[in-house]
Amino acid sequence: MSLRNGAHSGTVNVAILGAGRIAHHMADTLRRMNRDERYSSLIEPYAVATRNDQDRAEAFAREYGIRKAYGSYEALLADPEVDLVYIATPHALHADHAIACMMAGKNVLVEKSFTANVEQAQRVIDVSRQTHMLCAEAIWTRYMPSRKAITDIIESGRLGEIGHVYANLSYPVSDKPRMTDPEMAGGALLDLGVYPINFVMMAFPGASPVRTVTSCSFTDRGVDEQMAATMWLDNGVMATLDASMIAVGSRQGIIQGSEGYMVVQNINNPERILIYDNEHRLVDTINVPTQLTGYEYQVIDSAKALLDGKIECAAMPHDETLRIMGMMDNMRAAWGEVYPFEHSAE
Template identity: 60%
Template sequence: MGRLNGARATFEASGDKVNVAILGAGRIAHTMADTLVKMAASSDYGTLIHPYAVAARDLDRAEAFAGQWGFDKAYGSYEELVADPNVDLVYIATPHSLHAEQAILCMQAGKNVLVEKSFTANAAQAREALDVAKQTGMLCAEAIWTRYMPSRQMINDIIASGEIGEVKAASANLCYPVADKARMTDPACAGGALLDVGVYPLNFLDMAIGADHGRVIDRIDTSMTPWPATGVDAQNSTTLYYTDGTMATATSSMLVASDRNGTVWGNKGYLVVTNINNPSRIDVYGNDHEIKRSINVPTQLTGYEYEVADAANALLDGQIECAAMPHADTLRIMELMDSLRERWDLKYPFES
């Protein structure tokens, strides 16, 4: 077990904090560092979280990162990071293709992990990592922030209230022009739109009308446009048909910008979520297309704080998964994305 796993009473009595480390020092690692610093300074999370360490494959880069954000420790290798007995929770902020091996490295060293989406490159890797969590008793959670945000329950509450009537269809899209980033077009990095941005529309639909509401996918229609040089998906569209006749469409692209909206349609009206990647507002409409009400999502530090707090509380309770994104949900989404790539005949080099 880790330093604090299952030790909530001792933790609260001692005034200790969950020491969070970041594995990787890229763009998203900086966003997490900003989150941890803000959490440590806040009244809501200040007694829970401490920004502790960072590791990169270059010590100078790690030291610069630690200096910028005020972290206690900087390491020039991931092995040194996981050898530090004071690390409690490691946020993995590297390309998808590395997540499984790095999560396993951490857990086998007694470290809990919060793994940036997509959790792994494929379902086989996900199963391997989740098996190690069970073997070691370490927390292993996917850091897809929208699963942990208050907006998830807000959307589900509107649907459950019957305000928009019986839900029978939905759509969600997320598109950014990011093909200029080398990893996005590189099959060896599990590049393409699907794992980087397409995972959000699929998760939105899973929460808004899918598994959160007991629906099961019956069949799938999907297609993609390949990136000419490497064959990864440049943009894609997927329609999910559920066993009760409900239909949902997910679209993602790394070529263009989109409105990023999620919509849920019922027979008495519909709701529109502004930015499924970080919901800011939910608008509810009637069948006359007149807006009935607009609900603002609560102010947040960065939006990442919810996943960190859930992970910290779960490890203190001795859990190996977070309630907001349990292992079954992570595996279901990974299996869904595998099935889409199978239909596209898209394999990454390390899968062959």
């Protein structure tokens, strides 16, 4: 990537830190983008790094056509050709990995949940501002076209005065070791509950909770396995949301007004939006644009922001990341859920 007239130009070399499940999804996305004429000149699937397994890194790189494979994170950070690092490690490791990347001159796209708590998030963002490296949270729904479609419907007045919103994301994932590991900031909230929270705050971007009532149930290892919350927003809307890592849920987002309501099918990756009138008649169906995987939007925004010399993405700016992390901290505080490393930091 070259510097021209004070702004970056050229192709962004993207690297993946970690080689777990989410890393495979991103690698598949980068491969598809590289084969798509709309994106092939914007990004290059450049490198992947595992913590300490060169063979695994090389197998991963071969599978997805990635140019470089590194058997350690340190080796990846030493490569001067890496422009943007997608951090695909567990929540509890995000802060240290993001900071290490930025201190090495690498921009970062950090998988959600951005960090384990707001204190870690603030440290990461402080480093972004100090180093002038791009730092963006990879919560893909923030970058999708469906976001604007939802807010356009609300702002059009078709639903009348909005009174209530409901959002769910639940599916059984408690068999994954990190999900029940307190040391890795496991639990339903940071992995699943973060989506209903973001759904609500995206639907009403100017609003803030003035009161929250929340509860959860715990696993035998002390992390939340199911959670629910009711929030009263300062715009008069009441929001109800829930998440579970042991049950299958509807994944729906429902925004209810005085003249009708909309149902967003799958808030984690919206498929279509159904609009009903006040007699429960289906009056409109809005299909979401065809996408490669859905991950491409966050990569596009990050790459363009990087090329423009910005340190954050407009779709998920730093202050909004901090706000959402703070909301989740407050919920965990209400439950009495403290991760082991938070005890040691006191």
